[in-house]
Amino acid sequence: xxxxxxxxxxxxxxxxxxxxxxxxxxxxxxxxxxxxxxxxxxxxxxxxxxxxxxxxxxxxxxxxxxxxxxxxxxxxxxxxxxxxxxxxxxxxxxxxxxxxxxxxxxxxxxxxxxxxxxxxxxxxxxxxxxxxxxxxxxxxxxxxxxxxxxxxxxxxxxxxxxxxxxxxxxxxxxxxxxxxxxxxxxxxxxxxxxxxxxxxxxxxxxxxxxxxxxxxxxxxxxxxxxxxxxxxxxxxxxxxxxxxxxxxxxxxxxxxx
Ligand code: NAD
Numbered sequence: 701x702x703x704x705x706x707x708x709x710x711x712x713x714x715x716x717x718x719x720x721x722x723x724x725x726x727x728x729x730x731x732x733x734x735x736x737x738x739x740x741x742x743x744x745x746x747x748x749x750x751x752x753x754x755x756x757x758x759x760x761x762x763x764x765x766x767x768x769x770x771x772x773x774x775x776x777x778x779x780x781x782x783x784x785x786x787x788x789x790x791x792x793x794x795x796x797x798x799x800x801x802x803x804x805x806x807x808x809x810x811x812x813x814x815x816x817x818x819x820x821x822x823x824x825x826x827x828x829x830x831x832x833x834x835x836x837x838x839x840x841x842x843x844x845x846x847x848x849x850x851x852x853x854x855x856x857x858x859x860x861x862x863x864x865x866x867x868x869x870x871x872x873x874x875x876x877x878x879x880x881x882x883x884x885x886x887x888x889x890x891x892x893x894x895x896x897x898x899x900x901x902x903x904x905x906x907x908x909x910x911x912x913x914x915x916x917x918x919x920x921x922x923x924x925x926x927x928x929x930x931x932x933x934x935x936x937x938x939x940x941x942x943x944x945x946x947x948x949x950x951x952x953x954x955x956x957x
Contacts, residue, residue, distance in 0.1 A: 701938050704729025706831075707757075707780040709822070711735050711765055711814060712788025714743050716887030717837060720925020721785055721932050726754035728933055733778045735788070737764040766809040771817035781822040782829065783936055786815035786859070787837040791889050793848045793896065804851040811855035812862070819866055823875070832875035833936040836863050837928075840883045840916070840951045856881075860947055867945025876944035878935050883951025884913050886922045919952030 708725045712718045714736040722732045734747050739762035751758040761777050763770040765788040775781050789811045792803040815836055826832025841849060842856035859879060866877035884890055890913070897908045914920050931950055934940055949955050 702729065703783075703933065703936055705731070706782040706936075707731040707733065707778065708783035708785060709733040709735070709775065709778045709781045709818070710785040710787055711771075711774070711818060712810075713785075714738070714746055714760070716889060717882065717885055717925050717928050718785070718787040719746070721787065721837075721929045722758075723750060723754075724926060724929025724933055725783070726750045726756045726758060729754075729756060730783065731757040731780075733774075733781075734758065734760040735763055735765075735774055737766075737770075738762060765814035766806055768813070768817050771814045772821040775818055775821035775825075780829075781825055782831060783833045783835070784818055784822045785835045785837065785932060786818055788814055789837070789855075789889070791849070791852050791893070793893060795848055796850045799850055807851035808855050808858075811852065812858045815859055815862060819862075819877075823866075823870070826870075826875050827873055830874050832870070832873070834863075834866060834875070834877040835932050835935050836860075836877070836879040838863070838879040838881045838947065840881050840949065840954045842879060842881050843947065843949070843955050863947075864945045871944065874941070876935070876940065878940075878943060878945070879947045880928060880931050880935070881947050881949045881951060881955070882923050882928055883917045883949070883954040884922050885925060885928065887925070916954050916957075917952035918954070918957065921952055923950045923952060 713722045713734040744760045747758040747760040763774040839856040841853045842860040845853045863879040
């Protein structure tokens with residue numbers, strides 16, 4: 701079965717991995733709903749560009765994934781949600797005793813709790829239409845840990861656990877729920893970590909990338925947003941109909957170490 705004509709809602713998709721997933725989806729004929737918390741002309745222009753490039757319906761809906769009501773409204777305003785990609789995420793790096801409580805709360809809300817709300821709001825429609833795919837963008841940090849990322853690691857382990865529960869609750873419906881666990885992808889989230897790491901280790905940018913970040917990835921290469929989009933499309937395909945409640949790592953071997 702082709703995915704053409706399905707509708708995908710991708711949270712946090714005005715940049716990085718979410719935008720990459722939206723573009724790969726649109727290339728496959730899927731109508732896409734882009735999202736972030738901002739409501740700028742350029743956000744709506746992104747959706748218009750995707751619509752004209754790939755000949756699908758595309759719209760941008762501003763909704764703040766740190767707010768329960770916004771998460772649920774996003775699904776209602778989308779009109780249809782056959783494929784839900786919970787991708788919105790933020791990061792903050794600090795030792796646990798210095799970790800700001802506000803940052804902890806924001807990371808748990810955006811990286812974990814938002815997926816609870818969007819999933820709860822999307823499932824009734826998926827059941828009505830007898831088809832659904834839920835893909836949660838977790839992380840290698842959903843399977844392993846690094847120092848100074850307490851909230852992020854907790855949220856990503858949490859979303860892997862929630863994915864398994866959703867899979868069990870939908871096991872006898874034509875609905876699957878899985879998590880994708882990327883290693884490092886050179887997006888704005890990773891770019892933001894480079895200056896601090898350069899300062900901390902007294903290294904230049906290239907050395908931070910090679911000896912700190914890619915030291916975690918045996919392939920010594922960043923994963924790409926196109927590879928992540930392709931992985932999500934695979935999880936939405938018919939041959940993945942019996943893949944549910946699990947994780948797929950796209951991490952160049954990080955979690956094999
Ligand atoms: P990014 O900063 O480019 O994208 C994050 C997206 O989330 C943006 O579109 C941003 O606008 C959106 N967002 C942030 N706060 C939001 C809010 N309150 N409401 C709605 N949207 C919000 O970073 P990215 O690397 O593309 O991250 C996307 C996802 O991939 C995140 O969940 C991240 O944890 C995960 N991830 C990234 C990497 C990596 O190396 N880049 C690795 C593993 C997992």
